[in-house]
Amino acid sequence: MPLVLRPKLDDTLPIEAEALRPDRLASLSLNQVTAQPVYHGNRRRTVGDCFVCEGDPADGEVVLEGDCRRVKHIGQNMTSGRITVRGAVGMHLGAEMTGGTIEVEGHAGDWVGAEMKGGMIRVRGDAGHLVGGCYRGGAAGMQGGVILVEGNCGNEVACSMRRGLIAVGGSVGDFAGLNMIAGSLFVAGGFGLRCGAGMRRGTVVALGGTAVAPALLPTFRYACRFRPQFMGIYVRQLRQWGFRVDAEAATALYARYCGDLVGLGKGEILVREAE
Protein backbone atom coordinates (compact mmCIF):
# COMPACT_ATOMS: atom_id res chain seq x y z
CA MET A 1 0.00 0.00 0.00
CA PRO A 2 1.42 3.45 -0.87
CA LEU A 3 2.09 6.12 1.72
CA VAL A 4 -1.06 8.25 1.83
CA LEU A 5 -1.05 11.80 3.20
CA ARG A 6 -4.07 14.05 3.76
CA PRO A 7 -3.68 17.71 4.77
CA LYS A 8 -5.34 18.28 8.15
CA LEU A 9 -4.76 21.99 8.80
CA ASP A 10 -7.55 24.31 7.77
CA ASP A 11 -5.86 27.69 7.33
CA THR A 12 -4.33 29.80 4.57
CA LEU A 13 -0.68 29.39 5.51
CA PRO A 14 1.53 27.61 2.97
CA ILE A 15 3.27 24.36 3.83
CA GLU A 16 6.75 23.87 2.43
CA ALA A 17 7.15 20.13 2.10
CA GLU A 18 10.47 19.32 0.49
CA ALA A 19 10.52 16.24 2.67
CA LEU A 20 7.76 14.68 0.62
CA ARG A 21 10.01 12.70 -1.72
CA PRO A 22 9.34 8.98 -2.18
CA ASP A 23 13.04 8.18 -2.65
CA ARG A 24 13.91 9.64 0.77
CA LEU A 25 10.82 8.35 2.55
CA ALA A 26 11.19 4.78 1.26
CA SER A 27 13.88 3.98 3.83
CA LEU A 28 11.91 5.37 6.78
CA SER A 29 9.25 3.91 9.02
CA LEU A 30 5.84 5.55 9.22
CA ASN A 31 6.77 7.12 12.56
CA GLN A 32 9.95 8.53 11.06
CA VAL A 33 7.96 9.92 8.13
CA THR A 34 5.60 11.77 10.45
CA ALA A 35 8.63 13.28 12.22
CA GLN A 36 10.07 14.74 8.99
CA PRO A 37 10.38 18.55 9.08
CA VAL A 38 8.14 20.88 7.09
CA TYR A 39 7.49 24.62 7.33
CA HIS A 40 4.00 25.80 8.09
CA GLY A 41 4.14 29.50 7.34
CA ASN A 42 7.34 30.57 9.09
CA ARG A 43 7.15 27.87 11.73
CA ARG A 44 9.04 24.62 11.65
CA ARG A 45 6.69 21.75 12.19
CA THR A 46 6.50 18.06 11.23
CA VAL A 47 4.74 16.08 8.54
CA GLY A 48 2.58 14.53 11.22
CA ASP A 49 1.46 18.01 12.39
CA CYS A 50 0.22 18.91 8.93
CA PHE A 51 -0.89 15.63 7.40
CA VAL A 52 -2.75 12.49 8.37
CA CYS A 53 -0.32 9.72 7.39
CA GLU A 54 -0.99 6.08 6.72
CA GLY A 55 0.41 3.29 4.58
CA ASP A 56 3.85 1.95 3.84
CA PRO A 57 6.67 4.38 2.96
CA ALA A 58 8.72 1.50 1.54
CA ASP A 59 6.17 1.14 -1.27
CA GLY A 60 8.00 3.85 -3.23
CA GLU A 61 4.80 5.73 -3.94
CA VAL A 62 3.43 8.74 -2.08
CA VAL A 63 -0.22 9.68 -2.55
CA LEU A 64 -1.57 13.06 -1.46
CA GLU A 65 -5.31 13.26 -1.14
CA GLY A 66 -7.32 16.40 -0.65
CA ASP A 67 -6.69 20.07 -1.28
CA CYS A 68 -2.93 20.54 -1.46
CA ARG A 69 -3.00 23.95 -3.12
CA ARG A 70 -0.99 25.41 -0.26
CA VAL A 71 1.53 22.59 -0.18
CA LYS A 72 4.69 23.60 -2.00
CA HIS A 73 7.92 21.92 -3.10
CA ILE A 74 6.38 18.46 -3.34
CA GLY A 75 8.83 16.12 -5.07
CA GLN A 76 11.54 18.73 -5.20
CA ASN A 77 14.90 17.09 -5.96
CA MET A 78 13.39 13.63 -6.05
CA THR A 79 15.40 10.96 -7.84
CA SER A 80 13.00 8.04 -8.13
CA GLY A 81 9.63 6.76 -7.06
CA ARG A 82 6.16 8.03 -7.71
CA ILE A 83 3.97 10.82 -6.34
CA THR A 84 0.26 11.01 -7.05
CA VAL A 85 -1.73 14.07 -6.02
CA ARG A 86 -5.46 13.48 -6.01
CA GLY A 87 -6.41 17.10 -6.17
CA ALA A 88 -4.67 20.43 -6.68
CA VAL A 89 -1.10 21.12 -5.65
CA GLY A 90 1.01 24.17 -4.85
CA MET A 91 4.13 25.72 -6.33
CA HIS A 92 7.52 24.24 -7.18
CA LEU A 93 6.12 20.78 -7.86
CA GLY A 94 9.02 18.50 -8.88
CA ALA A 95 11.48 21.37 -9.03
CA GLU A 96 15.02 20.18 -9.73
CA MET A 97 13.95 16.53 -9.77
CA THR A 98 16.18 14.06 -11.57
CA GLY A 99 13.98 11.00 -11.79
CA GLY A 100 10.69 9.40 -10.88
CA THR A 101 7.14 10.30 -11.82
CA ILE A 102 4.65 12.84 -10.48
CA GLU A 103 1.01 12.84 -11.45
CA VAL A 104 -1.45 15.56 -10.42
CA GLU A 105 -5.12 14.97 -11.02
CA GLY A 106 -6.05 18.61 -10.48
CA HIS A 107 -4.30 21.94 -11.06
CA ALA A 108 -0.74 22.83 -10.16
CA GLY A 109 0.81 26.10 -9.11
CA ASP A 110 3.73 28.01 -10.54
CA TRP A 111 7.19 26.63 -11.19
CA VAL A 112 6.13 23.10 -12.11
CA GLY A 113 9.35 21.20 -12.91
CA ALA A 114 11.50 24.29 -12.59
CA GLU A 115 15.09 23.39 -13.43
CA MET A 116 14.27 19.68 -13.43
CA LYS A 117 16.81 17.31 -14.94
CA GLY A 118 14.90 14.09 -15.41
CA GLY A 119 11.74 12.14 -14.71
CA MET A 120 8.19 12.92 -15.71
CA ILE A 121 5.52 15.29 -14.40
CA ARG A 122 1.96 15.04 -15.57
CA VAL A 123 -0.71 17.59 -14.66
CA ARG A 124 -4.23 16.72 -15.66
CA GLY A 125 -5.55 20.22 -14.98
CA ASP A 126 -3.93 23.62 -15.48
CA ALA A 127 -0.50 24.74 -14.36
CA GLY A 128 0.73 28.16 -13.36
CA HIS A 129 3.56 30.30 -14.62
CA LEU A 130 7.13 29.26 -15.37
CA VAL A 131 6.47 25.61 -16.11
CA GLY A 132 9.90 24.04 -16.74
CA GLY A 133 11.39 27.44 -16.18
CA CYS A 134 14.46 28.94 -14.62
CA TYR A 135 14.65 30.53 -11.19
CA ARG A 136 15.62 34.19 -11.29
CA GLY A 137 19.38 34.46 -11.52
CA GLY A 138 19.76 30.91 -12.76
CA ALA A 139 21.58 29.92 -15.93
CA ALA A 140 19.09 27.44 -17.29
CA GLY A 141 15.61 26.14 -16.75
CA MET A 142 14.56 22.56 -17.32
CA GLN A 143 17.50 20.39 -18.41
CA GLY A 144 15.85 17.07 -19.00
CA GLY A 145 12.74 15.00 -18.44
CA VAL A 146 9.18 15.47 -19.57
CA ILE A 147 6.32 17.72 -18.44
CA LEU A 148 2.83 17.06 -19.74
CA VAL A 149 0.07 19.54 -18.88
CA GLU A 150 -3.35 18.69 -20.21
CA GLY A 151 -4.88 22.07 -19.43
CA ASN A 152 -3.56 25.62 -19.77
CA CYS A 153 -0.35 27.16 -18.51
CA GLY A 154 0.56 30.64 -17.45
CA ASN A 155 3.38 32.87 -18.59
CA GLU A 156 7.00 32.06 -19.33
CA VAL A 157 6.54 28.36 -19.99
CA ALA A 158 9.94 26.83 -20.88
CA CYS A 159 11.79 29.95 -19.79
CA SER A 160 15.50 29.34 -20.43
CA MET A 161 14.77 25.68 -21.06
CA ARG A 162 17.97 23.77 -21.82
CA ARG A 163 16.73 20.30 -22.74
CA GLY A 164 13.69 18.08 -22.39
CA LEU A 165 10.12 18.11 -23.55
CA ILE A 166 7.08 20.09 -22.44
CA ALA A 167 3.69 19.44 -23.99
CA VAL A 168 0.63 21.57 -23.19
CA GLY A 169 -2.83 20.43 -24.18
CA GLY A 170 -4.36 23.88 -23.70
CA SER A 171 -2.99 27.37 -24.14
CA VAL A 172 0.05 29.14 -22.79
CA GLY A 173 0.42 32.71 -21.66
CA ASP A 174 2.95 35.35 -22.58
CA PHE A 175 6.63 34.76 -23.26
CA ALA A 176 6.41 31.02 -23.92
CA GLY A 177 9.93 29.82 -24.71
CA LEU A 178 11.50 32.99 -23.35
CA ASN A 179 15.29 32.79 -23.72
CA MET A 180 14.96 29.14 -24.65
CA ILE A 181 18.36 27.46 -24.97
CA ALA A 182 17.21 24.12 -26.45
CA GLY A 183 14.55 21.47 -25.95
CA SER A 184 11.03 21.24 -27.27
CA LEU A 185 7.74 22.87 -26.34
CA PHE A 186 4.54 21.58 -27.93
CA VAL A 187 1.34 23.62 -27.47
CA ALA A 188 -2.04 22.47 -28.71
CA GLY A 189 -3.89 25.67 -27.90
CA GLY A 190 -3.18 29.36 -28.19
CA PHE A 191 -0.30 31.60 -27.23
CA GLY A 192 0.08 34.91 -25.46
CA LEU A 193 2.48 37.64 -26.46
CA ARG A 194 6.15 37.47 -27.35
CA CYS A 195 6.50 33.75 -27.95
CA GLY A 196 10.15 32.75 -28.34
CA ALA A 197 11.61 36.06 -27.26
CA GLY A 198 15.36 35.70 -26.92
CA MET A 199 15.30 32.10 -28.12
CA ARG A 200 18.79 30.74 -28.87
CA ARG A 201 17.91 27.23 -29.99
CA GLY A 202 15.04 24.88 -29.35
CA THR A 203 11.67 24.23 -30.89
CA VAL A 204 8.23 25.60 -30.19
CA VAL A 205 5.47 23.76 -32.02
CA ALA A 206 2.03 25.30 -32.47
CA LEU A 207 -0.05 22.16 -32.95
CA GLY A 208 -3.34 24.02 -33.06
CA GLY A 209 -2.75 25.58 -36.42
CA THR A 210 -2.82 29.12 -37.75
CA ALA A 211 -6.03 30.05 -35.90
CA VAL A 212 -4.26 29.90 -32.55
CA ALA A 213 -0.69 30.40 -33.70
CA PRO A 214 1.48 32.89 -31.86
CA ALA A 215 1.80 36.42 -33.17
CA LEU A 216 5.47 36.36 -34.06
CA LEU A 217 8.06 38.92 -33.17
CA PRO A 218 9.58 40.81 -36.11
CA THR A 219 12.89 39.10 -35.29
CA PHE A 220 11.55 35.76 -36.47
CA ARG A 221 11.96 35.06 -40.15
CA TYR A 222 9.79 32.79 -42.24
CA ALA A 223 11.78 29.91 -43.79
CA CYS A 224 9.49 27.45 -45.52
CA ARG A 225 6.59 25.05 -45.28
CA PHE A 226 7.70 21.46 -44.80
CA ARG A 227 6.98 18.19 -43.01
CA PRO A 228 9.46 17.93 -40.13
CA GLN A 229 10.48 14.30 -39.82
CA PHE A 230 11.25 14.51 -36.12
CA MET A 231 7.54 15.21 -35.50
CA GLY A 232 6.82 11.56 -36.27
CA ILE A 233 9.00 10.42 -33.38
CA TYR A 234 7.64 12.96 -30.92
CA VAL A 235 3.95 12.58 -31.80
CA ARG A 236 4.27 8.82 -31.55
CA GLN A 237 5.87 9.10 -28.11
CA LEU A 238 3.30 11.64 -26.87
CA ARG A 239 0.46 9.39 -27.94
CA GLN A 240 2.09 6.43 -26.21
CA TRP A 241 2.09 8.48 -23.02
CA GLY A 242 -1.60 9.11 -23.47
CA PHE A 243 -1.20 12.79 -24.31
CA ARG A 244 -4.01 14.03 -26.56
CA VAL A 245 -2.54 14.80 -29.95
CA ASP A 246 -3.91 13.63 -33.29
CA ALA A 247 -1.85 11.17 -35.27
CA GLU A 248 -1.91 13.43 -38.32
CA ALA A 249 0.26 15.94 -36.49
CA ALA A 250 3.18 13.59 -37.20
CA THR A 251 3.07 14.10 -40.96
CA ALA A 252 1.35 17.47 -41.21
CA LEU A 253 2.72 20.50 -42.96
CA TYR A 254 4.35 23.16 -40.75
CA ALA A 255 5.51 26.67 -41.45
CA ARG A 256 8.97 27.21 -40.01
CA TYR A 257 10.06 30.52 -38.53
CA CYS A 258 13.71 30.91 -37.52
CA GLY A 259 14.73 33.09 -34.63
CA ASP A 260 15.17 34.86 -32.35
CA LEU A 261 17.47 36.87 -34.58
CA VAL A 262 18.27 39.33 -31.80
CA GLY A 263 20.52 36.55 -30.55
CA LEU A 264 21.87 33.27 -31.90
CA GLY A 265 18.73 32.75 -33.98
CA LYS A 266 18.94 28.95 -34.22
CA GLY A 267 15.58 28.40 -32.63
CA GLU A 268 12.43 27.59 -34.54
CA ILE A 269 8.73 28.08 -34.21
CA LEU A 270 6.74 25.55 -36.20
CA VAL A 271 3.13 26.44 -36.95
CA ARG A 272 0.94 23.66 -38.18
CA GLU A 273 -0.81 24.43 -41.44
CA ALA A 274 -3.73 23.00 -43.29
CA GLU A 275 -2.90 20.87 -46.34
Add this chain to the structure above:
Amino acid sequence: MTAARCVVTAATDRWARTAAEAATGYGTSVIGCDAEAGIEGRVEVAESPDGRPGYRCLFFAFSRDALGKAAVGRVGQCVMTCPTTSCYDGLPEAEKKMKLGAALRYFGDRHQVSKRLGEHRYWRIPVMDGEFVCDDELGSCKAVAGGNFLILAKTQGAALAAAERAVTAIDVLPEVICPFPGGVVRSGSKVGSAYKALKASTNDAYCPTLRGVVESQLSENVGCVYEIVIDGLTLNAVCMAMRAGIEASVGEGVVRISAGNYGGQLGAHHLRLNEVMG
Protein backbone atom coordinates in the same frame (compact mmCIF):
# COMPACT_ATOMS: atom_id res chain seq x y z
CA MET B 1 31.66 -10.99 -36.84
CA THR B 2 29.94 -7.87 -35.57
CA ALA B 3 26.54 -6.74 -36.75
CA ALA B 4 24.39 -3.63 -36.69
CA ARG B 5 20.83 -2.98 -37.73
CA CYS B 6 19.37 0.21 -39.19
CA VAL B 7 15.74 1.05 -39.66
CA VAL B 8 15.33 3.21 -42.74
CA THR B 9 12.02 5.01 -43.10
CA ALA B 10 10.67 7.34 -45.76
CA ALA B 11 7.49 9.06 -46.85
CA THR B 12 6.52 6.08 -49.01
CA ASP B 13 7.39 2.43 -49.22
CA ARG B 14 9.01 3.04 -52.59
CA TRP B 15 11.58 5.48 -51.23
CA ALA B 16 12.24 3.50 -48.08
CA ARG B 17 12.96 0.47 -50.24
CA THR B 18 15.11 2.47 -52.63
CA ALA B 19 17.26 3.75 -49.79
CA ALA B 20 17.49 0.33 -48.16
CA GLU B 21 18.51 -1.33 -51.42
CA ALA B 22 21.14 1.30 -52.10
CA ALA B 23 22.52 1.11 -48.54
CA THR B 24 22.85 -2.66 -48.72
CA GLY B 25 24.27 -2.79 -52.22
CA TYR B 26 27.83 -3.97 -52.93
CA GLY B 27 27.73 -5.85 -49.67
CA THR B 28 28.12 -9.49 -50.57
CA SER B 29 31.29 -10.53 -48.82
CA VAL B 30 33.88 -8.94 -46.56
CA ILE B 31 36.48 -10.53 -48.82
CA GLY B 32 36.02 -7.62 -51.18
CA CYS B 33 33.37 -5.29 -49.68
CA ASP B 34 33.44 -3.07 -46.59
CA ALA B 35 30.54 -5.05 -45.09
CA GLU B 36 28.05 -7.78 -45.81
CA ALA B 37 24.64 -6.23 -45.99
CA GLY B 38 21.06 -7.00 -46.79
CA ILE B 39 17.46 -6.07 -46.13
CA GLU B 40 16.13 -8.04 -43.19
CA GLY B 41 12.51 -7.14 -43.64
CA ARG B 42 9.81 -4.55 -43.85
CA VAL B 43 8.75 -2.41 -40.91
CA GLU B 44 5.04 -1.87 -40.62
CA VAL B 45 3.87 1.69 -40.04
CA ALA B 46 2.54 0.79 -36.59
CA GLU B 47 6.00 -0.40 -35.51
CA SER B 48 8.04 2.24 -37.28
CA PRO B 49 9.96 4.72 -35.09
CA ASP B 50 8.30 7.68 -36.80
CA GLY B 51 5.09 6.12 -38.08
CA ARG B 52 6.27 5.91 -41.70
CA PRO B 53 6.97 2.91 -43.89
CA GLY B 54 10.44 1.43 -43.48
CA TYR B 55 12.88 -1.42 -43.87
CA ARG B 56 15.31 -3.06 -41.48
CA CYS B 57 18.81 -3.44 -42.85
CA LEU B 58 21.55 -5.60 -41.39
CA PHE B 59 25.27 -4.99 -41.75
CA PHE B 60 28.07 -7.37 -40.82
CA ALA B 61 31.81 -6.81 -40.62
CA PHE B 62 34.87 -8.34 -39.01
CA SER B 63 35.23 -5.63 -36.37
CA ARG B 64 33.21 -2.85 -34.81
CA ASP B 65 35.58 -0.27 -36.26
CA ALA B 66 35.12 -1.62 -39.75
CA LEU B 67 31.38 -1.89 -39.20
CA GLY B 68 31.13 1.66 -37.91
CA LYS B 69 32.97 3.05 -40.91
CA ALA B 70 30.85 1.01 -43.30
CA ALA B 71 27.60 2.07 -41.64
CA VAL B 72 28.48 5.76 -41.66
CA GLY B 73 29.54 5.56 -45.28
CA ARG B 74 26.48 3.64 -46.42
CA VAL B 75 23.96 5.72 -44.50
CA GLY B 76 25.68 8.93 -45.45
CA GLN B 77 25.96 8.15 -49.15
CA CYS B 78 22.88 6.02 -49.75
CA VAL B 79 20.23 6.85 -47.14
CA MET B 80 20.79 10.52 -46.41
CA THR B 81 20.96 11.22 -50.13
CA CYS B 82 17.62 9.55 -50.79
CA PRO B 83 14.41 11.64 -50.71
CA THR B 84 12.38 11.82 -47.48
CA THR B 85 14.41 9.23 -45.55
CA SER B 86 15.31 8.92 -41.87
CA CYS B 87 17.58 6.37 -40.25
CA TYR B 88 17.22 4.86 -36.79
CA ASP B 89 19.10 2.40 -34.63
CA GLY B 90 17.63 -1.08 -34.95
CA LEU B 91 19.46 -2.52 -31.91
CA PRO B 92 18.61 0.05 -29.21
CA GLU B 93 19.19 -2.46 -26.41
CA ALA B 94 22.74 -3.26 -27.49
CA GLU B 95 25.40 -2.39 -24.95
CA LYS B 96 28.04 -1.41 -27.45
CA LYS B 97 27.39 1.60 -29.64
CA MET B 98 28.99 3.20 -32.67
CA LYS B 99 28.65 6.73 -33.94
CA LEU B 100 26.19 7.26 -36.72
CA GLY B 101 24.34 10.58 -36.54
CA ALA B 102 27.16 11.78 -34.33
CA ALA B 103 29.42 11.44 -37.38
CA LEU B 104 26.95 12.52 -40.06
CA ARG B 105 25.82 15.64 -38.19
CA TYR B 106 28.77 17.66 -39.50
CA PHE B 107 27.17 17.62 -42.92
CA GLY B 108 24.75 20.14 -41.38
CA ASP B 109 27.60 22.68 -41.29
CA ARG B 110 26.59 23.98 -37.85
CA HIS B 111 22.92 24.17 -38.78
CA GLN B 112 22.22 20.66 -37.46
CA VAL B 113 19.92 20.32 -34.45
CA SER B 114 20.15 17.77 -31.66
CA LYS B 115 16.97 16.44 -30.10
CA ARG B 116 17.04 14.21 -27.03
CA LEU B 117 13.99 12.10 -26.21
CA GLY B 118 14.41 9.60 -23.41
CA GLU B 119 17.55 7.56 -23.99
CA HIS B 120 17.75 8.53 -27.65
CA ARG B 121 19.53 11.43 -29.16
CA TYR B 122 18.58 12.32 -32.71
CA TRP B 123 20.20 14.62 -35.19
CA ARG B 124 18.15 16.76 -37.54
CA ILE B 125 20.35 17.66 -40.47
CA PRO B 126 19.02 20.31 -42.86
CA VAL B 127 18.86 19.07 -46.43
CA MET B 128 17.24 20.32 -49.59
CA ASP B 129 13.91 18.55 -49.08
CA GLY B 130 13.61 19.55 -45.41
CA GLU B 131 15.56 17.54 -42.89
CA PHE B 132 17.25 14.18 -42.49
CA VAL B 133 16.72 12.65 -39.04
CA CYS B 134 19.22 10.12 -37.76
CA ASP B 135 19.90 8.35 -34.48
CA ASP B 136 23.08 9.55 -32.79
CA GLU B 137 24.41 6.04 -32.33
CA LEU B 138 24.00 2.58 -33.74
CA GLY B 139 24.02 -0.48 -31.51
CA SER B 140 26.24 -3.42 -32.41
CA CYS B 141 26.45 -7.01 -31.32
CA LYS B 142 28.40 -10.20 -31.95
CA ALA B 143 26.88 -12.05 -34.87
CA VAL B 144 27.28 -15.11 -37.08
CA ALA B 145 28.15 -14.87 -40.74
CA GLY B 146 28.75 -17.42 -43.44
CA GLY B 147 26.14 -20.00 -42.62
CA ASN B 148 25.73 -21.84 -45.92
CA PHE B 149 24.39 -24.78 -47.84
CA LEU B 150 24.85 -25.99 -51.41
CA ILE B 151 22.06 -27.09 -53.72
CA LEU B 152 23.23 -29.74 -56.18
CA ALA B 153 20.77 -30.32 -59.01
CA LYS B 154 20.59 -32.05 -62.35
CA THR B 155 20.14 -28.88 -64.40
CA GLN B 156 20.70 -25.16 -64.04
CA GLY B 157 16.95 -24.58 -64.22
CA ALA B 158 16.24 -27.02 -61.41
CA ALA B 159 19.05 -25.65 -59.24
CA LEU B 160 17.94 -22.06 -59.72
CA ALA B 161 14.30 -22.84 -59.00
CA ALA B 162 15.37 -24.62 -55.81
CA ALA B 163 17.60 -21.71 -54.80
CA GLU B 164 14.78 -19.25 -55.37
CA ARG B 165 12.47 -21.31 -53.18
CA ALA B 166 15.12 -21.39 -50.47
CA VAL B 167 15.64 -17.63 -50.52
CA THR B 168 11.89 -16.98 -50.46
CA ALA B 169 11.60 -19.15 -47.37
CA ILE B 170 14.53 -17.40 -45.65
CA ASP B 171 13.34 -13.91 -46.58
CA VAL B 172 10.46 -13.96 -44.14
CA LEU B 173 12.62 -14.91 -41.17
CA PRO B 174 13.85 -12.27 -38.72
CA GLU B 175 17.47 -11.57 -37.83
CA VAL B 176 18.98 -13.02 -41.01
CA ILE B 177 19.99 -11.88 -44.45
CA CYS B 178 21.34 -13.55 -47.56
CA PRO B 179 23.86 -10.94 -48.65
CA PHE B 180 24.57 -12.16 -52.18
CA PRO B 181 22.60 -10.93 -55.23
CA GLY B 182 19.07 -12.30 -54.91
CA GLY B 183 20.41 -14.33 -52.00
CA VAL B 184 22.14 -16.85 -54.28
CA VAL B 185 25.85 -17.42 -54.96
CA ARG B 186 26.88 -18.86 -58.27
CA SER B 187 30.61 -18.36 -57.80
CA GLY B 188 31.11 -20.15 -54.52
CA SER B 189 34.72 -20.03 -53.35
CA LYS B 190 37.26 -22.10 -51.51
CA VAL B 191 39.99 -20.89 -49.17
CA GLY B 192 43.29 -20.28 -50.89
CA SER B 193 44.42 -20.19 -54.50
CA ALA B 194 47.18 -21.26 -56.81
CA TYR B 195 47.93 -17.56 -57.03
CA LYS B 196 49.65 -16.42 -53.86
CA ALA B 197 47.98 -13.01 -53.91
CA LEU B 198 44.44 -14.41 -53.78
CA LYS B 199 42.78 -15.39 -50.51
CA ALA B 200 39.99 -17.29 -52.22
CA SER B 201 39.31 -18.93 -55.57
CA THR B 202 36.61 -20.83 -57.39
CA ASN B 203 35.25 -23.84 -55.52
CA ASP B 204 36.50 -26.27 -58.18
CA ALA B 205 35.21 -29.32 -56.35
CA TYR B 206 31.70 -28.06 -57.06
CA CYS B 207 32.23 -26.77 -60.61
CA PRO B 208 30.44 -29.17 -62.99
CA THR B 209 32.72 -28.34 -65.91
CA LEU B 210 35.77 -29.48 -63.94
CA ARG B 211 34.44 -32.89 -62.97
CA GLY B 212 36.99 -35.32 -64.24
CA VAL B 213 39.97 -33.01 -63.95
CA VAL B 214 39.81 -32.09 -60.24
CA GLU B 215 38.87 -33.94 -57.08
CA SER B 216 35.17 -33.34 -57.60
CA GLN B 217 32.39 -33.62 -55.07
CA LEU B 218 29.83 -33.94 -57.83
CA SER B 219 28.25 -37.11 -59.11
CA GLU B 220 27.63 -37.60 -62.82
CA ASN B 221 24.02 -36.49 -62.64
CA VAL B 222 24.80 -33.08 -61.12
CA GLY B 223 24.82 -30.33 -63.70
CA CYS B 224 24.62 -27.22 -61.52
CA VAL B 225 25.32 -26.04 -57.98
CA TYR B 226 24.16 -22.92 -56.20
CA GLU B 227 25.15 -21.80 -52.73
CA ILE B 228 22.98 -19.95 -50.23
CA VAL B 229 24.95 -17.89 -47.70
CA ILE B 230 23.24 -16.68 -44.54
CA ASP B 231 24.35 -14.07 -42.02
CA GLY B 232 22.43 -13.65 -38.81
CA LEU B 233 22.36 -11.92 -35.46
CA THR B 234 22.43 -15.21 -33.58
CA LEU B 235 23.55 -18.80 -34.23
CA ASN B 236 19.99 -19.95 -33.66
CA ALA B 237 18.65 -17.54 -36.27
CA VAL B 238 21.18 -18.80 -38.82
CA CYS B 239 20.35 -22.43 -38.07
CA MET B 240 16.64 -21.82 -38.41
CA ALA B 241 17.20 -20.04 -41.69
CA MET B 242 19.36 -22.88 -43.01
CA ARG B 243 16.73 -25.40 -42.05
CA ALA B 244 13.91 -23.39 -43.66
CA GLY B 245 15.98 -22.86 -46.80
CA ILE B 246 16.97 -26.50 -47.14
CA GLU B 247 13.44 -27.74 -46.62
CA ALA B 248 12.11 -25.32 -49.23
CA SER B 249 14.83 -26.13 -51.77
CA VAL B 250 14.07 -29.84 -51.94
CA GLY B 251 12.14 -30.64 -55.11
CA GLU B 252 12.18 -31.72 -58.70
CA GLY B 253 15.70 -32.16 -60.07
CA VAL B 254 17.50 -31.59 -56.76
CA VAL B 255 20.02 -34.39 -56.26
CA ARG B 256 21.68 -33.49 -52.96
CA ILE B 257 22.14 -30.77 -50.36
CA SER B 258 25.65 -30.19 -49.12
CA ALA B 259 27.55 -27.44 -47.36
CA GLY B 260 30.95 -25.82 -47.57
CA ASN B 261 33.13 -26.80 -44.65
CA TYR B 262 36.43 -25.39 -45.94
CA GLY B 263 38.35 -28.07 -44.09
CA GLY B 264 37.14 -26.53 -40.83
CA GLN B 265 39.47 -23.58 -41.41
CA LEU B 266 36.86 -20.89 -41.70
CA GLY B 267 34.88 -19.43 -38.80
CA ALA B 268 34.25 -20.20 -35.14
CA HIS B 269 30.99 -22.03 -35.72
CA HIS B 270 30.59 -25.37 -37.51
CA LEU B 271 26.99 -25.92 -38.48
CA ARG B 272 26.56 -29.60 -39.28
CA LEU B 273 23.66 -30.20 -41.62
CA ASN B 274 22.42 -33.25 -39.77
CA GLU B 275 22.29 -31.18 -36.56
CA VAL B 276 20.63 -28.21 -38.29
CA MET B 277 17.96 -30.44 -39.76
CA GLY B 278 17.37 -32.21 -36.46
